[in-house]
Amino acid sequence: MNRYFPLSLPVLLLVFLQLISGLAASQEQSVRPGINRHYQDPEWDQWVNAFERPGREVFDQRHAIVAAAGVRQGMDLADIGAGTGLFTRLFASQVGPEDTVYAVDISETFVRNILRTSTEQGLSNVKGIVNTARDAALPENSIDLAFLSDTYHHFEYPQDMLASIRHALRDGGRLVIVDFRRHPGVSSRWVMGHVRADMNEVIEEVKAAGFKFLEEKPLLDINYFLEFEKRTAEQSP
Ligand SMILES: C[S@@+](CC[C@H](N)C(=O)[O-])C[C@H]1O[C@@H](n2cnc3c(N)ncnc32)[C@H](O)[C@@H]1O
Numbered sequence: 001m002n003r004y005f006p007l008s009l010p011v012l013l014l015v016f017l018q019l020i021s022g023l024a025a026s027q028e029q030s031v032r033p034g035i036n037r038h039y040q041d042p043e044w045d046q047w048v049n050a051f052e053r054p055g056r057e058v059f060d061q062r063h064a065i066v067a068a069a070g071v072r073q074g075m076d077l078a079d080i081g082a083g084t085g086l087f088t089r090l091f092a093s094q095v096g097p098e099d100t101v102y103a104v105d106i107s108e109t110f111v112r113n114i115l116r117t118s119t120e121q122g123l124s125n126v127k128g129i130v131n132t133a134r135d136a137a138l139p140e141n142s143i144d145l146a147f148l149s150d151t152y153h154h155f156e157y158p159q160d161m162l163a164s165i166r167h168a169l170r171d172g173g174r175l176v177i178v179d180f181r182r183h184p185g186v187s188s189r190w191v192m193g194h195v196r197a198d199m200n201e202v203i204e205e206v207k208a209a210g211f212k213f214l215e216e217k218p219l220l221d222i223n224y225f226l227e228f229e230k231r232t233a234e235q236s237p
Contacts, residue, residue: 028134030156032196036133039107047110048084057222058149058178059086065149066090068217068225069176075144078102078129078168080136080161081151085114085126091147092123102143104129104136134160138168149178150223152202153195162209166230175211175228177202178220191222199224 052059066087071077073096079088082103092101103114103126111128118126131137134157136146146165155161165175180191182198197205203213203226211228212235219225 028157051084076100077145078143080104092126136164146175152179169230173230177226
């Protein structure tokens, strides 16, 4: 054997394979495989009817939700898992024309149609981002608020997504999560089967990702409204 190459090929291969499997093991695994299958090739009109229909709590309470999120002129924000843009367009008319509302979704169909409907309504401050299931794909330090409506339970890789959201938030930036309450014996069978975590579990997951829990705002019934702030490196948990 060459004295400058003391490891045999099989040993090198073994080390390489262990390295690869170690990397794979350290990657976050999907907590809910298949939950976004309906959004892979969505029919736009069908989802407008589903998301923007009277009787859906977040639709009925949309103006109260926007007010509680504290959206105002001078803010840049991201509607992550924007769907059909119900909140994107409300936010865009609330902030200034020079501010930016990012409509972020893993579905290209949703993002394309949100841009179309925003333009039709004269909203020129909406930018679309088609992201991946692990990464919000927002620029670093670009937003003051990240907003999720009925989207957290659709995150297959919540810790990866939260890390990328934290990366996009400016210091002092906030994260608002609106999602379904999950109470055994109280919530519907659909919610119990569809939604992975209850509110307290979500709070713990978000805190573990570098956020400070501020409060639950008591404006919803079937859903909850949670507000967090980005914890900076200097702030202890
Ligand atoms: C139940 S819909 C909610 C839509 C909208 N926020 C609303 O409340 O009307 C969930 C949305 O999250 C999107 N989604 C799922 N995982 C995502 C991820 N990792 N990043 C961005 N969007 C995601 C889906 O494509 C879908 O549009």
